Amino acid sequence: MEKEAITNNTGSNPENINKPVKLRHSDYTADYKNSILEVWNSGIYNTVVECAKNYDIKENTLYNWISQSKKPIESVKSPEYVALKKDNIRLKMELEILKKAAIYFASHAK
Numbered sequence: 001m002e003k004e005a006i007t008n009n010t011g012s013n014p015e016n017i018n019k020p021v022k023l024r025h026s027d028y029t030a031d032y033k034n035s036i037l038e039v040w041n042s043g044i045y046n047t048v049v050e051c052a053k054n055y056d057i058k059e060n061t062l063y064n065w066i067s068q069s070k071k072p073i074e075s076v077k078s079p080e081y082v083a084l085k086k087d088n089i090r091l092k093m094e095l096e097i098l099k100k101a102a103i104y105f106a107s108h109a110k
Contacts, residue, residue, distance in 0.1 A: 028057075036062065037069050 036055055040062070045051035052062040 028061075033065050037065055040066060 036051070036057070039045070039055075040048070040051050045054070048062050048066070049059055052059045055062075
């Protein structure tokens with residue numbers, strides 16, 4: 001899972017030829033981001049700092065990727081998802097009614 005190095009072949013100075021150039025934030029591919037996130041989620045690394053150093057990416061970049069990966073994707077709502085949401089709301093309302101009824105009967109049972 002090596003990051004492909006981009007080499008700098010420009011310029012006439014021989015010291016600058018074929019030196020790896022660090023990738024900019026926008027140059028990371030979606031596959032690379034997903035691979036790093038899979039590694040992070042596997043639990044191999046204890047800290048984000050350790051994982052970021054190992055893959056030579058900025059800590060903030062990895063923190064951003066992790067937080068973005070945890071955001072729910074609500075743009076695609078299947079009919080099953082919508083039905084489950086409605087059932088969940090109904091069940092929460094029923095639970096509140098039952099709680100109030102239990103309190104009422106407990107106070108009048110004495």
